[in-house]
Amino acid sequence: MGTVDDRGEKPSHQADHRDVCVIGSGISGLAAMRSLTRRGMDFVCLERDSAVGGVWNFDSTDSPDSHPAYRSLHLNTSSKVTGFTGFPVPEDFPRYPRHDQVAGYLRRFADEHGLTEHIEFGTDVRRVETNPAGGWFVTSRDPRGAVRTRHFREVVLASGYHSVPRMPNPEITGSAEFRGRQLHSAQYTDPEEFRGKSVAVVGFGNSACDIAVELSRVAARTVLSVRRGAHVVPKTLMGLPIDEIAASRWWSFLPFKAQRRLIEILLHLTRGRIADYGLPEPDHRVMDAPITISDELLSRLSHGEITVRPGIDRLTPQGVTFGDGSEEEVDAVIYCTGYDMSLPLPADVAFDSEGRLELFHRVVPPRHRGLYLAGFLRPVGALTKLAELQAEWIGDLIAGEAALPGEQEMLAESQAHLERIARRYGTERREDALNVDVPTYVRGLKQEHRRGRDRADVPAASGRHRVTDLRRPSAEQPAGS
Secondary structure, eight states: OOOOOTTSOOOEEEEOSSSEEEEOOSHHHHHHHHHHHHTTOOEEEEESSSSSOGGGOOOTTSSGGGOOOOTTOBOSSOHHHHSBTTBOOOTTSOSSOBHHHHHHHHHHHHHHTTOGGGEEETOEEEEEEEOTTSSEEEEEEOTTSOEEEEEESEEEEOOOSOOEEOOOSSOOTTTTTOOSEEEEGGGOOOGGGGTTSEEEEEOOSHHHHHHHHHHTTTSSEEEEEOSSOOOEEOSEETTEEHHHHHHSHHHHHSOHHHHHHHHHHHHHHHHOOGGGGTOOOOSSOTTSSOOEEOSSHHHHHHTTSSEEEOOEEEEOSSEEEETTSOEEEOSEEEEOOOEEOOOSSOHHHHBOTTSOBOOBTTTBOTTOSSEEEOSOOBOSSOSHHHHHHHHHHHHHHHHTSSOBOOHHHHHHHHHHHHHHHHHHHOSSOGGGGGBOOHHHHHHHHHHHHHHHHHHTTSOGGGSOBOOOOTTSOOOOOOOOO
16 A cells, blocks of 8 residues: 655655654644553654754744744743653843743753654655555655655654645735735744835734734834734732643632733733724624733834734835725735644545534544644643643553543534534634633543543443553554555
């Protein structure tokens, strides 16, 4: 059996002596690898870039068209809660480290835990497909362009969801006639190339605000095009990083309504009304949609260094016409419009009919065994602790120390999550399925982990799925080439 890659090349088809494949070496991939190492399991990690770190491994030569980092990128979460358990971030790091500091910390973590030796760098995973005989086929291309397909019993997909830059679709009217430059934030690295120019930044997420703020210091004019209002939240409230508040024990005991009311009061006291800065007032309450985190945006708006306009209606040869009829002559338009998720999986493996990820406790596709998606979450605050909780559960499942419930129970849980998300955030954006309420998610995952350990002792005849113990030798072989 064989498969043909995008260039028409036929890859080699072979078994790997390791049972587990981890795809990606960002925070979630590293957490998964440490979990597997602790359990004495052999694995290989396939990493597209030249070093560990995921989005923090910024290098303009590494996948520049699909990398969300830029030269001035800093953590939006506190280093105190971003570090791994037992491996704290260095004390001399600032509260919000630069991307290169984060990447260096992650490399040291990988080296000191013996993970780097398991990683094949420069290896781009093209496909992950089910093997009818059991397990998964993983097709990848190495740095020399050689393509091969390997068989693994278990696959941990930790490649993240910043996959394909999302440009306006359909294309904005007049795009072809615009004489300036159009680019996605994935292609943005440094404000210096826009010094003395007029730039329109489209979007109102974290990247849009970061880029608009730093452009406002060198550009002749910076325009922020905002289609829908959002709640702008500073990195600290009451002198504490907001993610440390979200991770605190007292916060987890507050009912959701009390959490939201407290945040609303604090935001009113610290910044007042969003509309007073020229921004559109949000059409939703805080925590009913992703927040925008910025310490500097409102100050730059107050000083007149950034001009706010509504959504773009059309482009002209010289600039932009906005929805309210106003016009701006600009030299460049930067689209901070997010990313579409593109996973190397058949569509029916992990997505529902509406294109949303459908995962049991945001990790396991209910209809498929031996595949785990790690880190596909969008929490308020740091991902690291959630990645570690997921990794410990995944490690126990792979080692046979925990077991999954039946398919119907997993489907019911995953569908209930999607229904809650739709009620809270709507159905316009499929990526909203990644949103989680951290305290609720942590409680649910810990509870399922405990149940899974109890379930592992249930005989197979009970109808529940018992995960194979991969520390025992396997006689299973892949289908022939």
